[in-house]
Amino acid sequence: MSAPDDRAREAVEAAYRDEWGQVVATLIGVTGDWDLAEDCAQDAFAAALATWPRDGVPRNPGAWLTTAARNRATDRLRRDSAGAAKLRERAVLDRDPAEPPPDEIPDERLRLIFTCCHPALPFPARVALTLRTLAGLSTAEIARAFLTAEPAMAQRLVRAKRKIREAGIPYRVPPAELLPGRLAAVLAVLYLIFNEGYDDDGDEQTARRALTAEAIRLGRVLVGLMPGEPEPRGLLALMLLHEARRATRTHDGVLVTLEHQDRSRWDRALIDEGVATLDAALALARTGPYQVQAAIAACHAGAPDAASTDWPQIAALYARLAQLAPSPVVDLNRAVAVAMVDGIPAGLRMVDEVAASGLLDGYHLLPATRADLLRRAGRAAEAKEAYEQALELAPTDAERRYLASRLREL
Structure with a gap:
């Protein structure tokens, strides 16, 4: 494929990421038909793949795609008598009085x-x-x-x-x-x-x-x-x-855990905005699960290095999160915080309780978490077995490479 064709394909792919939702939303508003909206949106992107390499990428790809999809939907509805009636009906409908x-x-x-x-x-x-x-x-x-x-x-x-x-x-x-x-x-x-x-x-x-x-x-x-x-x-x-x-x-395609990430490369502007946004939420004095999770993330973001992480505060926040939104995943994360505060055996007991419930069977982070705590406890043989189990379940290449590296270290 020539360079212009490559650029056109890249433009279509970028437009799909940026404009798909807007195109579909607009068509649903016009036609009231969800399947038709998706079908015509797909047709518009297919048309872009066929014509943009020849005619060039339009100045406003989203508008081009919306127009193409709308025209396609109109043509399909006009070919059907019920569809034509629907178009006429929607053209004269007043806005719902209850709608903002x-x-x-x-x-x-x-x-x-x-x-x-x-x-x-x-x-x-x-x-x-x-x-x-x-x-x-x-x-x-x-x-x-x-x-x-x-x-x-x-x-x-x-x-x-x-x-x-x-x-x-x-x-x-x-x-x-x-x-x-x-x-x-x-x-x-x-x-x-x-x-x-x-x-x-x-x-x-x-x-x-x-x-x-x-x-x-x-x-x-x-x-x-x-x-x-x-x-x-x-x-x-x-x-x-x-x-x-x-x-x-990640680094060279390998997952990097939080404690080993280079914090000097964290985006301080996003962190500052995140903390300010959290403060504004907490000022409304109605705590919810997302605010607690953000507070946990803020604890990590505020620590200049892994050693200075406020694990007691994080453990307390996970305990609160378990009250607001109980789940085995929350319990698993809380176990890590407890291990950092009360010792590895305490954390392992909590992990084993989560495992015994059977609610996280097949979830790769359960054996991965257990493996990490066993490694820290010096129980290499058990850690190796848990890492192997996690490796079989891991869903991404980055995680599999990380787990494989842990196994090599053991």
Whole structure:
């Protein structure tokens, strides 16, 4: 492929990351048909792949793609009598009187998020549907995020769209009195989008990195939409503090654990913004799980080196998090903090309790955490066995390389 073709393909790929959600959201608003919106968005990107190498990349790729997708949707609807009636109906519909005026909705994609997070949908379906339509993740990628088989996830998405259609769920940001009830699912969507981009490695990380920027951008917008709610600020702070460490998470394709990261390379501007955002959330005096997680991240960010980490404070924060949002993953992370405060045996006992519950079977960080504590305790043979188990379960190359290096050291 020639250089212009390469540049055009790169431009299409960049536009997919940047514009997919907006194109789909706009088409859903125009047609009211989720499947048609996705299909026509895909057609628009296929058309871009065919024409941009010949005609050049347009000055505004998002506008080009939206226009192409809208024209495709209009053509398909006009060929169908019911579709033509739908177009005429939607052209004369007045705005829902319960919907906030346009200047109160800063981004069309928020309309899509809140529609996906309607309480009539099961919680996993809300998150999965938004990841598919807003971020453009494939069914396989969403299934991995949910630790679910791909066919099951495909059925979940089909059922969610059918529910929206049959129940007549409105495509809008809900009125102010209903916003808090939708907030938990919206925040979960944003955090999963962030983690989908943050956890990948290698070439895939480069391709998916825009997801973290998208999650942070939408987090800022959500904070502006709901300034009196502390948890959006808590989530935004958490994402900023994690993003500040991104450059040090891997080295030559190998995962670098927090204690070994070069803290001089952490992004101080993002850390400062994250801490300020957390302070603003805490000032609202309604503590939630995302604020506590951000406070834990802030403890790490505030330590100039691993040795000066305030582990007693982190252990106390994990105890609070376990009260607010109990989960075996929280218990596993708390075990590490307890080990740093009360000694390795105390931490290992907590890890063994988590393992005995069976709730984290197949989760690679369970044996990886146990292996690290056993290594610190000088129990090399047991640590080796646990590292081997973690290596079999690790989902990314960076983590597998890290675990393999630990095994070589043992």
